[in-house]
Amino acid sequence: MKIHYLIVFCLGIMTLAAAQESKTAKVKPTHSQVSYGPMDDQWLNFWQVPTEKPVGLLVHIHGGGWIGGKATEAVNPSQLQKGYSFASIEYPLAGNGHVQPAMVHSAARAIQFLRTKAGEWGFDPEKIVVTGGSAGAASSLWLAFHDDLADPDSEDPVLRQSTRVSGAVCAGGQCTLDPFLIRERIGDECNKHGMVFKPMGAESLEDLIENWETKYRDLSTECTGLAHITKDDPPVYMSYGADMSVPAKNPGHGIHHGMFGVLVQEKAKEVGVTTYLKINNSEDQPEISTNQFIADLLLSQ
Secondary structure (H helix, E strand, O other): OHHHHHHHHHHHHHHHHHHHHHHHOOEOOOEEEEEOOOOOOOEEEEEOOOOOOOEEEEEEEOOOOOOOOOOOOOEOHHHHOOOOEEEEEEOOOHHHOOOOOHHHHHHHHHHHHHHHOHHHHOEEEEEEEEEEEOHHHHHHHHHHHOOOOOOOOOOOOOOOOOOOOOEEEEEOOOOOOOHHHHHHHOOHHHHOOHHHOHHHOOOOHHHHHHOHHHHHHHHHHHOOOHHHOOOOOOOEEEEEOOOOOOOOOOHHHHHOOOHHHHHHHHHHHHHOOOEEEEEOOOOOOOOOOHHHHHHHHHOOO
């Protein structure tokens, strides 16, 4: 009898564990590794939320300093229970020998490609929010602030689509990689991070600084968001770690410093763009959460 009870007890534990596992098991994409451009590393994953009417789309851009990283291959069920569809993109990396503007232009092309799939995949092409951390946040800020790259006369139907988005949610994002502005506002430890110079094709920080005016300034400015902010841009939500001390303590602290968010807010206030800046553990917090920010943009009628 004891053995019988023990077996029943163990089976019950196993069933409970299986149920818990099923609740936490990640969901594979509805459409996996779909090519959105001619390069091998231009592909995306898409998770469709079945609805009677098209809903918005949240597009995740992975981080890694534009040097490394990988697109999301599975998501938690809770992500899809929020009521909007989800996508993640892969893109060319400096670690694989690419240079800007390949990274940001790939993010733009991914948005354009997704718009060509809106009817088939059941989402609203007018409601797209981009999100990411670190370099993914930098690309998201760039997309939010850059002028539309749509070319209505292009022979490529993808490039005829708009690159504009409804908003951006960014964690630890870089709005500029100008080494002189970084030195002034954040400190030279930040400049030591490879993201500042490698994606621009510079061999070293010294190369970047020495040849800034003649070779790198225009490219770096074009591929980061700060210089592109204008009054017609969508709202952005930025979050950063609690340590706002300057100069930055080390490259990792510097490259994700909250001062990048302050720089965005300063420029945005000048031109009238809505921004939310969350510094962890700060008493002054945004009036809405990131989840509410996204829901307002993607689920509102």
